[in-house]
Amino acid sequence: MIQMLNRVSRFFNPLQSTTGAGQADIPQAFMHPGYSENMHAASGQKSPVSSREQSLTSSSQKTRVTSSEQSPDSSGGKSADPSAGKKSRMETRDLTVTYGTTIGVKEVSIPIYDKEVLALIGPSGCGKTTYLRALNRMHDLTRIAKVTGQVLLDGKDIYHKDVNPVNIRRRIGMVFQKPTPFPTMSIYDNVIAGLKLVGIRKKSLLDEVCERALTQAALFDEVKDRLKQPGSELSGGQQQRLSIARALAVDPEVLLMDEPTSSLDPQSTNRIEELIHTLKDHVTIVIVTHNMQQAARISDRTAFFYVGNLIEVGATNDLFTKPKQNQTEAYISGRFG
């Protein structure tokens, strides 16, 4: 059984062996010990997760665990909310977004804890992107979009009339589905755009930030000799990491990611997932993904959306192994969506 799982895992993710060394570098704190344990246990039992998903998720988790030599925690099999005890960084209260008469999301209340990865999953058109964009006032640009309810950042409503959305977006960065390097700017200028264009001119500081952000985004080594070349000449995966570096350069406290890997090949996807694991050290991440395996791999907590409603939110592990709602179970076991 295990052998077969390994073969399946290699089939779906041929890079596993080459990136194994990189994963060993990831500090223990970033692994979700109880998580893999549970997944293994589930493989023998009746489980809502489809067998293909199971083999994918469990095998990728397994590699991580083996590379970290089975930390003692992993035997505990704890399935409690991994964010328990963490303080809430952001929170939405009865957040409703409407487009004219269409409801995007309806009365969604989720606390987002400090330095966690929250994944938003659900079928297309379920409102997960709409919800994400409400978190840094991206809906301000769309006249017909109307946001009601509260989005709290450190206890303060970001939709309060005295709040300047520009300041909010400095603290809450965003990475989009498609890579969006500024077409006429060099790699260097792209990364530091958020600083340079607001008047920071000190070259030593900009150089430092550029290197730091590119390193964080795991792109520095690939581009360090051609920082002056146009950002649009990079490959798709590199452009996406450039977009992430640009978002990180302004040192956001929260990073929103809207299906950041959906247009990327498996290798680039893998790199960005590793990146999310490392970033969690100092940034709170909310990520929309339509890939449930990805949600399972990278997130601490998962929220399931369906036709504009939040169906369930909880520790990723719990949500995938013992969902409380029938709709969640139906979705993650592949019966719809």
Next chain:
Amino acid sequence: MKTMLQRNIRDRIMESLLVLSTIIVLLPLVIIIAHVIIHGIGAISWDFFTQELGSPSRAMQGRPTGLIHTILGTLVVDSVALIIAIPIGLGAGIMLSEYPDHKLNPLLRIMNDTLNGMPAILKGLLAFVLIVKPMGTFSGLAGGVALSFVMLPIVARTTESALMSIPWSIREAGLAIGLPRWRVVLSAVMPAAKFGLVTGILIAFARAAGEAAPLLFTSFGNNYLPNHWLGMLLGPTDTLPQRLYSLAISPYTHWHDMGWAAAIVLLVFVILCFATARFLTRQKF
């Protein structure tokens, strides 16, 4: 079989009609260029580009005459028009494209289209009321203002479409790193659209440079070269389209020939603008 034949004939007829309309479209251009060059080339000389026109008797006495004051006047008046129309036109274009949610936007769109469709001579009249009357004299400045009214709506519309061609995601990316909206437009969107923007300005410029009607009672015309270029700005000034008209309705054959030559200069000027615009749009990255 018969229907097949009928279809073939019908196809042929339709195709010939299309070819015919193409020829009809191209014909006036070819005729104008050929006619103007045949008639005007003889009047083009060194004097033509170095001397002022002077009184009709000057030509009749065989003294050197030319249109240097007209060419310089055209440059001054057109520069004034560009200086006014580029910033305001770009601003209006940015408003149309980047602030679709602003409450003034629909009004601006309607007014801009109306201004674009308004007869050019009425724009001259407006400049007459705004500039000539208070100044008490015809001037190159008034001519430039009149031409800027011709350019403005064109610059605004071409700017709008050039900016709209840049994906919306670029703007969101800019906003997402905490840049204010205007900064995103200036530093990320406009550089990406720069070829479209330049093309639009050149097309508007070529259109305005060929207008005679708005200049008739604004820059008015002048047979002599002022001592100083400020004289062109603040006093009656000659421009190519309006001089072309004046020469054409004059009763002197020598002046008629100069009119054709002026037409050549105007044609080359305008065609150069269009060619530059076309060339720039090809330089896509």
